[in-house]
Amino acid sequence: MDLITLRSITKTYQMGDISVPVLKGISLSIRQGELIALTGSSGSGKSTLMNILGCLDRPTDGEYWLDGQETSTLSADERALLRNGKLGFVFQSFNLLARTSAIENVAMPLSYAAEDLSEREARDRAAEMLVRVGLGDRMNHLPSQLSGGQQQRVAIARALINRPPVLFADEPTGNLDSKTSEEVLQMFERLNAEDKITIIMVTHDPKVAGHANRMIRMEDGVIQGDAPAAESNPELPGGAA
Amino acid sequence: MKVYSTARTALRALRRNPMRAMLTTLGIVIGVSAVIAMMEIGAGASAALKKTIASMGANVLVVRPGTASSGGVSFGSGTTTTLTPEDCQAILRECPSVRNAAPMVRARTQVVYGNRNWVPNAIYGTTPAYLDVQDWSILAEGEPFSERDVLNGNRVCILGKSLVRELFEGESPIGKEIRIKNITFKVIGVLSPKGANMMGFDQDDVIVAPWTTIKYRVTGASLTNTNQSTTAATDSVNTLSNLYPTVQPSLYPERSKIQEANNPMPVRFANIDQIMIAANSSAEIPMAIDQITGVLRERHRIRNGEPDDFNIRDMAELTKTLSTTTKLMTNLLLAVAMISLVVGGVGIMNIMLVSVTERTREIGLRMAVGARGQDILRQFLVEAVVLCLAGGAMGIVLGHGGSLLVKFLFKWPVETSPAAIAAAVLVSAGVGIIFGFYPAWKASRLDPIEALRYE
Numbered sequence: 001m002d003l004i005t006l007r008s009i010t011k012t013y014q015m016g017d018i019s020v021p022v023l024k025g026i027s028l029s030i031r032q033g034e035l036i037a038l039t040g041s042s043g044s045g046k047s048t049l050m051n052i053l054g055c056l057d058r059p060t061d062g063e064y065w066l067d068g069q070e071t072s073t074l075s076a077d078e079r080a081l082l083r084n085g086k087l088g089f090v091f092q093s094f095n096l097l098a099r100t101s102a103i104e105n106v107a108m109p110l111s112y113a114a115e116d117l118s119e120r121e122a123r124d125r126a127a128e129m130l131v132r133v134g135l136g137d138r139m140n141h142l143p144s145q146l147s148g149g150q151q152q153r154v155a156i157a158r159a160l161i162n163r164p165p166v167l168f169a170d171e172p173t174g175n176l177d178s179k180t181s182e183e184v185l186q187m188f189e190r191l192n193a194e195d196k197i198t199i200i201m202v203t204h205d206p207k208v209a210g211h212a213n214r215m216i217r218m219e220d221g222v223i224q225g226d227a228p229a230a231e232s233n234p235e236l237p238g239g240a241a
Numbered sequence: 242m243k244v245y246s247t248a249r250t251a252l253r254a255l256r257r258n259p260m261r262a263m264l265t266t267l268g269i270v271i272g273v274s275a276v277i278a279m280m281e282i283g284a285g286a287s288a289a290l291k292k293t294i295a296s297m298g299a300n301v302l303v304v305r306p307g308t309a310s311s312g313g314v315s316f317g318s319g320t321t322t323t324l325t326p327e328d329c330q331a332i333l334r335e336c337p338s339v340r341n342a343a344p345m346v347r348a349r350t351q352v353v354y355g356n357r358n359w360v361p362n363a364i365y366g367t368t369p370a371y372l373d374v375q376d377w378s379i380l381a382e383g384e385p386f387s388e389r390d391v392l393n394g395n396r397v398c399i400l401g402k403s404l405v406r407e408l409f410e411g412e413s414p415i416g417k418e419i420r421i422k423n424i425t426f427k428v429i430g431v432l433s434p435k436g437a438n439m440m441g442f443d444q445d446d447v448i449v450a451p452w453t454t455i456k457y458r459v460t461g462a463s464l465t466n467t468n469q470s471t472t473a474a475t476d477s478v479n480t481l482s483n484l485y486p487t488v489q490p491s492l493y494p495e496r497s498k499i500q501e502a503n504n505p506m507p508v509r510f511a512n513i514d515q516i517m518i519a520a521n522s523s524a525e526i527p528m529a530i531d532q533i534t535g536v537l538r539e540r541h542r543i544r545n546g547e548p549d550d551f552n553i554r555d556m557a558e559l560t561k562t563l564s565t566t567t568k569l570m571t572n573l574l575l576a577v578a579m580i581s582l583v584v585g586g587v588g589i590m591n592i593m594l595v596s597v598t599e600r601t602r603e604i605g606l607r608m609a610v611g612a613r614g615q616d617i618l619r620q621f622l623v624e625a626v627v628l629c630l631a632g633g634a635m636g637i638v639l640g641h642g643g644s645l646l647v648k649f650l651f652k653w654p655v656e657t658s659p660a661a662i663a664a665a666v667l668v669s670a671g672v673g674i675i676f677g678f679y680p681a682w683k684a685s686r687l688d689p690i691e692a693l694r695y696e
Contacts, residue, residue, distance in 0.1 A: 112616055
């Protein structure tokens with residue numbers, strides 16, 4: 001069964017008297033374990049689609065099935081619970097809590113989780129997560145003491161702390177240099193391959209998109225192209241240039 | 242667990258900006274410390290005021306005999322002759338709310354010393370307990386008379402300051418002898434000056450002596466029967482050996498011993514003019530009145546339904562002054578406390594609003610990873626309450642220290658009040674909730690998408 005199914009999703013923003021359609025009927029299905037790059041020019045609606053997929057926003061119309069659950073009619077609190085348990089987010093600007101150690105940053109979503117973990121269990125889980133992203137020796141560092149790549153890896157650990165089946169990454173490498181970008185992307189590939197986590201990346205960088213095994217291209221509120229990316233883009237960073 | 246972790250999160254958030262947290266709480270610290278200091282100093286002042294007013298006689302009760310009447314003619318208050326010194330002793334023995342009681346007889350007549358004379362406002366015959374009841378135990382000079390003087394009917398007296406001025410012209414009166422209605426009294430003490438009372442009655446223009454002496458040697462009768470004119474002195478020659486110089490010539494032929502044995506005259510007990518009673522405190526006055534009424538009705542054998550043959554009066558005017566003063570003080574303190582706490586609360590609200598704006602991205606992130614509106618609301622509310630409670634704790638320490646300082650530096654009376662401390666804790670938590678609510682509510686209503694994009 002598909003993990004995510006969208007059926008003719010539309011999103012229209014109301015700006016005073018003018019209604020601005022941003023998404024004009026999107027239908028899409030995503031299986032468990034896909035690594036998807038969502039691309040498109042600025043204003044194409046990819047961020048809006050991302051917000052809807054991430055349950056941060058509700059579609060104006062259409063159905064969104066996530067893991068067998070219709071989400072477009074859920075209340076704000078129910079969506080918060082859904083985000084906490086089933087979705088992970090990685091942002092372009094990391095969004096770590098300043099003056100808060102890496103391990104506490106990672107453990108933060110646990111305090112909103114439905115399952116009640118003790119302080120100790122939460123720390124253990126966060127430490128385990130940090131080891132997995134290769135920061136076992138940086139647990140008590142503050143974000144300001146970490147490099148950009150390390151910060152993004154802390155953010156990934158935080159996104160995965162509740163073991164969600166889906167990970168959303170919004171321009172995950174936008175603030176990183178090419179070397180660290182590569183590291184982060186390789187980590188995505190590993191998580192995708194080893195843990196079967198479905199990853200959806202929003203990017204306009206073809207190099208980043210090249211790491212995906214499926215590429216969805218948005219334009220003007222509709223899906224323009226949806227194809228397995230591997231053939232057109234060999235997995236070499238230089239090849240896409 | 243949930244509360245604990247929320248509190249930890251709040252503390253962590255506050256630790257991120259300790260300087261600002263300190264400055265924010267300063268408002269509450271000052272507010273609460275002002276409240277505590279005011280409450281403690283005010284309570285001390287109020288207690289001192291109460292004591293002063295009480296010393297004016299706020300907890301004093303006066304029992305006077307009731308009204309006698311004959312054939313529809315009322316003789317006025319204090320004309321029955323049923324109140325006895327034994328009543329006074331019984332009241333002292335049987336009423337737990339009574340601290341002390343003194344029987345009193347009164348006289349008003351001329352006092353002579355050397356070639357000077359004066360008619361004091363009142364000559365009180367009483368027991369040493371009178372001085373305690375009137376809070377007058379500390380004499381200006383000399384010593385009070387004793388119970389033994391009362392029992393023996395000794396001719397000793399204590400003079401008020403005005404009398405000393407009128408009769409002695411700067412001389413020390415101690416050990417001198419004055420004459421009251423041709424009876425010599427040795428002056429053994431001088432009362433400390435009290436001035437006029439609220440009715441304008443000069444309280445220093447009095448003589449206090451054992452009631453037995455006044456009763457049996459000076460007035461020889463109850464107040465009602467006394468000729469109160471200043472020229473009441475007997476025209477019989479004072480021989481100094483005559484124990485009862487004012488005795489009246491008998492109206493009836495003298496009876497023989499046999500006649501007396503056959504028809505004994507009813508014994509007349511000594512009656513007194515009033516009993517002065519001090520209650521334990523002004524609050525216990527109603528209780529004391531009940532107890533005294535019970536004791537006296539029983540001793541006077543008054544049946545149910547029959548009226549009392551005595552009146553009990555309290556100093557209602559003083560008691561009212563007392564309660565009004567206390568209430569006024571409390572309200573004043575409360576008003577000051579409210580103002581400082583509101584100012585502190587507005588400071589908290591201001592900083593929390595800044596904090597919410599500043600941490601918009603953090604709020605967006607927390608929402609993205611699954612925080613519900615109520616989680617955010619709780620987080621910011623707890624932060625405000627933690628701030629206020631920390632400020633409250635510091636304020637309690639500071640305020641208490643301040644009031645102790647005042648106590649030691651200025652020797653002001655200070656009373657530690659646990660109620661004020663408890664109220665300060667409650668109020669500071671309350672201020673945190675009230676003034677923290679709006680910013681927290683604002684934070685919880687943020688849209689996660691907007692918040693994440695906020696620069």
